[in-house]
Structure formats: structure tokens, C-alpha cells
Amino acid sequence: MIEQKQQEIVKAYFRGEISEKRMLKELDKTDHKKTGKNKYLNKKVTVDGIEFDSVKEANYYFYLKQLQKTGEVVKIELQPRFELLPGFAKNGKKYRPINYTADFKVTYADGRVEVIDTKGYKTQVFMLKHKLFEYKYSNLSLKLV
Numbered sequence: 001m002i003e004q005k006q007q008e009i010v011k012a013y014f015r016g017e018i019s020e021k022r023m024l025k026e027l028d029k030t031d032h033k034k035t036g037k038n039k040y041l042n043k044k045v046t047v048d049g050i051e052f053d054s055v056k057e058a059n060y061y062f063y064l065k066q067l068q069k070t071g072e073v074v075k076i077e078l079q080p081r082f083e084l085l086p087g088f089a090k091n092g093k094k095y096r097p098i099n100y101t102a103d104f105k106v107t108y109a110d111g112r113v114e115v116i117d118t119k120g121y122k123t124q125v126f127m128l129k130h131k132l133f134e135y136k137y138s139n140l141s142l143k144l145v
Contacts, residue, residue: 050078057103057118060145064106072109080105080115084132100129102142115142 009026012018018026044051045058048065052058067073080102087097104116115137119126122144133142 054118054120056120056145060104060116060118064104073106074109075107077105077107079103082115082133082137084129084136098129098132100133113140115140116145117142118145 009018043055044053045055046052047058047061050061052061061076061078064073064076068076082100082102083097084100085098088095102115102117106114106116108114115133122130130142133140
């Protein structure tokens with residue numbers, strides 16, 4: 001079944017119906033469905049009724065909850081979104097905004113605010129977004145764990 005879908009995608013590319021980029025993206029999707037794993041081999045985990053994308057992220061959430069119980073952490077925000085570049089239009093074409101979604105935004109009792117991302121693998125897209133984040137949000141600290 002998967003092989004047939006992959007063949008259809010490749011044929012569509014050779015017929016000129018889809019671009020090479022689109023073909024590779026679609027093939028990538030079928031490959032992960034075949035193995036039953038996501039792109040980075042992370043296992044989804046549920047803690048406190050919240051589904052996390054990885055065991056590492058869930059463990060860090062548990063750690064933050066412990067700090068919250070001691071009073072060191074005041075607030076834990078999950079999946080905070082930061083706009084890195086606003087959407088715009090040029091020559092009649094609309095460009096969507098570029099956003100970065102971190103794993104956590106943590107406010108400490110002393111007033112410090114940290115943005116935290118649990119990364120097992122740093123992609124080129126992440127490295128670019130990290131650089132844009134540091135430029136635009138120089139008042140915030142981005143911590144990678």
C-alpha cells in the first residue's frame with residue numbers, strides 16, 4: 001500500500017504535476033507512516049493530561065512543576081508562540097508570518113523570564129529561527145535543553 005502511494009507520488013513528479021520539493025515532502029510523509037514513527041523518532045508522552053512531543057519535553061515539564069511546588073517558578077506557559085517576521089504582501093503575493101513556537105515560557109519568583117526549548121536535534125530551520133528570535137527578543141533568554 002505504501003509503496004503504491006510512493007510510486008504515485010514519483011509518477012506525479014515525472015508528469016510535471018508536482019515540484020521536486022513537494023515530491024520529497026510527500027515521500028517523507030509516507031515513509032514515516034510506514035515505520036509508525038515521527039520524523040525525529042520521538043515518542044509522544046502524556047503528563048497531567050497534556051500530550052508532549054517527546055519524553056525529554058515531558059520530563060522537563062515534570063521538573064518545572066517541581067520547581068513550581070517549591071515556589072521558585074511562578075508560571076509555566078506551554079507552547080508559547082513568538083512572531084519572528086510579520087506577514088506582508090508584495091507585488092500582489094501574500095507572505096505568511098514566520099513564527100517560532102518554543103516548548104515553555106517560564107516566569108521565576110525573582111521576575112526572570114526564560115523561554116525553553118527541549119531539542120534532541122537542531123535543524124537548519126531551528127538554527128535560523130533561533131537567530132531571528134535572539135535578534136527580535138533580546139530581552140528574553142532562550143535556553144536549549
